[in-house]
Amino acid sequence: MDRILFGDNQFFAVNHISDEKSRAQAIKFKTDEAIMKVLDDAIDAGIHTFMCTTHDRIAAIVSLIEANPSRYSGFKIYPCMPYAHKYANAVTELGIAGALKQYVPGNFFGSLFKGGMAYISKDYESIMELMIDAEMKMFRGVSTPVVFLQNVITDLLIGLRAYDILIAFHAYVARKYNAEAGFITMNMPRLVEILHQGGISNPIICASINKAGFRMSGGKEAYEHTLRTKTFRAVAMQVLGGGAIPPREAIEYVCGLPNIESILFGASSKANIESTVSYIHQFDKLKAHGADRPVYV
Known part of the structure; x- marks a missing residue:
């Protein structure tokens, strides 16, 4: 994985600091061209991986990337699924049956109503595979070497002790899409043990690290201990602590930790x-040269 990954929260009005900033971002990125302008800025800054949800608008962004292969040669996308708000909004607008018809393949829809909950209980892995396939359709034609499971599902499965579904997700992504599975979580220490x-x-795990x-469920010390003692590839997200940490101080801390493979961030400018x-x-350069403490220049 690349050292630096670019995220998409800012494009879809997700801001952990204020609702006012969320509204401003919604206005700023109301067009696909505005999103592409920021992605181009990220590429010009040396970032070559976009980690994004399966928001409906991403399909148009993928199409724009596909339409300009010379500009986006070597550009990678890490899909993160499912985008829970998409399904929640569909249920609100269309009802449960309507949402299923819109997002789930027809064969499954028919089988669901024939077998009801018994069908779901019997063949949950097949259902999971169908849902992954539905989410991945928009990424045909682009490089997707890592596919992430969103924390809303990862942590739900941890809570339900449905660990076999996590393992099945990992296996299916490798088999069907020749990609590695990644897992987003709010409980990194526990997930490392489970996997x-x-x-x-050597799993890929994306978590809040700041x-x-x-x-950081369990506390910062538990995360630092896991990073020092366990074998996995950590992706640090929310490194600014929801806006509580100045950027320079935040990056200094994260870059000083062991076993951080990648740093994920989003920005609007x-x-x-x-x-x-x-x-x-x-700070990576200072760490590589063995500096005990980064020296500000």
Whole structure:
């Protein structure tokens, strides 16, 4: 995986700091061209991987990328599924039956109503595979070397102790899409144990990792211990702690941790993208040269 990944929260009015900023982002990115402008800024800053949800608007972004192969040669997308708000909105607008008709293949829809809950209980892995296939349709024609399961599902399955479904997701993504599975979670220490016990020796796990302990279930110390002692590939997200940590201080902390394979961030402006990329390179360089503490320059 690349060291730096670019996220999509800002494009879809997801802001952990304020509702006002969310509204401003919704207005700023109401067109696909506005999203592409920021993606181009990220590429110009040396970022070559876009980690995004399966929001309906992403399909149009993928089409624009496919239409310009010279500009986006080598550009990768890491899909994150499912996009829960998409299904919640569909249920609100169309009802449960209407949402199923819109997003689930017809064969499954018919089987569901013939067999009801017994069908779901009997063949949950096949249902999962159908849902993955439905989500992945929009990414045909682009490189998707890693496919992530969103934390809303990962952590639900952990809570239900349905660990075999996590393992089945990993296996299916590899078999059907020749890709690695990634897992987003708010409980990194527990998920590492579960995946290791399930035979996944070096999993890709994306979690909130930040100096403030924001959304780090079990606490910052537990995460730091897991990073030091377990074998897995960590992707650090929400490194600013929901806006509580100044960017330079936040990046210094994350870059100083062991076993952080990638850092995921989102930004709305070229200046913020370039600033964050610069900080990551600066503190990575200091760490590579064995500096005990980064020296501000």
